[in-house]
Amino acid sequence: MMHLIALGMAVLIDRLVGDPRQLPHPVVGFGKLIAIGERRLNRGSGRKQKGLLMLVIVLSVVFFVSALLVWSAYMLHPVAGLLLEAWLISTTIAEKGLKQAADEVRKPLESNNLAEARHRLSYIVGRDTDKLDEAEITRATVETVAENTSDGITAPLFFAWIGGAPLALLYRAVNTCDSMVGYQNERYRDFGWASANFDDLLNWLPSRLTALVMIIANRPKLQRSSRQCWAVVRRDARKHPSPNSGWGEAAVAALLGIQLGGTNTYQGLVSNRAKMGDALERLRVVHIEGATQIMSRTVTLFTLLLLGCGGVIIVLT
Numbered sequence: 001m002m003h004l005i006a007l008g009m010a011v012l013i014d015r016l017v018g019d020p021r022q023l024p025h026p027v028v029g030f031g032k033l034i035a036i037g038e039r040r041l042n043r044g045s046g047r048k049q050k051g052l053l054m055l056v057i058v059l060s061v062v063f064f065v066s067a068l069l070v071w072s073a074y075m076l077h078p079v080a081g082l083l084l085e086a087w088l089i090s091t092t093i094a095e096k097g098l099k100q101a102a103d104e105v106r107k108p109l110e111s112n113n114l115a116e117a118r119h120r121l122s123y124i125v126g127r128d129t130d131k132l133d134e135a136e137i138t139r140a141t142v143e144t145v146a147e148n149t150s151d152g153i154t155a156p157l158f159f160a161w162i163g164g165a166p167l168a169l170l171y172r173a174v175n176t177c178d179s180m181v182g183y184q185n186e187r188y189r190d191f192g193w194a195s196a197n198f199d200d201l202l203n204w205l206p207s208r209l210t211a212l213v214m215i216i217a218n219r220p221k222l223q224r225s226s227r228q229c230w231a232v233v234r235r236d237a238r239k240h241p242s243p244n245s246g247w248g249e250a251a252v253a254a255l256l257g258i259q260l261g262g263t264n265t266y267q268g269l270v271s272n273r274a275k276m277g278d279a280l281e282r283l284r285v286v287h288i289e290g291a292t293q294i295m296s297r298t299v300t301l302f303t304l305l306l307l308g309c310g311g312v313i314i315v316l317t
Contacts, residue, residue: 002074003164004310006082007157010089011303018096026066026091026169030176033058038181038191047190055177055194062173067166088165092156092172095299098148099292105141106288109134127264135283136262142283143260145291146252147245151175153295154213154302155206161306174199200243207244210298211237214251217301218294222257222280229254232277239274246276253277256290 019025037054041047066088074081101124108116117137118129125140132140155175160168174195181188182196211233220229232254233247239261240246253260257280261273281287 001314002078002082003085003160004307004314006085006089006164007160007310008303008307009082009086010093010160011095011157011299013086013090014093014096016096018100019091019094026062026088027172027176030058030062030173031180033061034177034180042181042187042191048193051181051191052194054181054191055174055198058173058177059170063166063170066169070165085165089156089160089168092160092165092168094148094152095295098145098152098295102141102145102288102292105137106285109137109285109288127266128268134285138283138285138287139260139262140264141288142252142256142258142291143249145288145295146248146260148248149214149295149298150207150210150244150248151203153299154210155203157299157303157306158206158209159202161310171202174202203244207247210302211247211251213302213305214248214255214294214298217297218255220255220257221290224254224257236274236276239276241273246274250276252291252294255294256287257281258283258287 034054037057041050041054070081070085070088073084101120104120105117105124108114108120114132114134114137118132121132121137121140122129124144127140129137129140156168156171159171163170177195178192178199180195181192182199183189183192212230215226215230215233220226229251233250236250236253237246240249249260253276256277258277259279260276262275264271264273
């Protein structure tokens with residue numbers, strides 16, 4: 001019951017205050033630990049095994065330290081444990097931060113300030129942004145919101161529901177490992193193999209549940225039915241090169257009646273991504289706000305479902 005209360009409080013904390021810069025953030029610590037491991041281990045032969053070793057060390061430290069902190073706080077006083085666990089879970093989710101990042105792209109775009117919109121977009125995407133027009137800036141922002149609704153919010157909540165703050169932080173540590181070393185390039189292809197694949201494994205179920213909740217929680221645009229939107233998701237989600245990212249993108253595309261995917265460039269290298277959804281409307285800046293609204297409704301319903309299911313399990317046991 002305390003874990004469930006902490007989970008609900010964490011969502012409220014994130015919505016109200018986000019991640020105050022003056023407070024220490026666990027992900028910063030994860031990043032430093034991963035950087036040390038990568039610097040010392042990513043060399044010589046056996047890099048797959050060394051990358052796995054780094055992952056095991058990082059996850060062990062994160063899980064056992066966070067579990068010890070939460071347990072100690074609960075032993076001190078139940079309220080202290082509850083507050084600490086709620087704050088720790090809130091650091092693993094980023095609804096407020098994701099909305100703010102999208103709005104920082106949307107506002108200059110609404111004023112036809114493409115240069116500023118491109119600059120702001122470069123903070124949240126890996127693709128080249130210096131030549132993007134309004135439609136492509138919109139697409140990149142919507143895709144980021146769609147993908148990160150699962151990675152950055154519902155997935156950590158799902159693991160918090162299973163195992164409280166320690167498991168939510170473990171998930172975020174895996175996600176951070178993947179974002180730092182899970183690249184398909186010469187330096188990280190072998191070393192980041194374990195991080196990338198474990199991240200895919202952990203996100204498999206949450207990404208699909210999130211897409212389903214998106215369809216349930218949001219009214220489709222352009223007279224489409226929820227059943228039709230789900231058919232689009234099932235048709236397009238598996239086209240994405242990531243086994244999980246396509247589910248959120250396809251759901252948002254279907255709900256807004258737009259098409260995502262297409263040609264991206266990364267440091268000058270062209271990458272052609274499969275198309276998601278049907279282009280019933282051309283991409284416009286208004287779709288950025290539409291994507292953040294879908295995110296907020298989805299997170300609300302997802303949280304309520306987790307709390308409801310948890311309550312039922314407690315009553316039955």
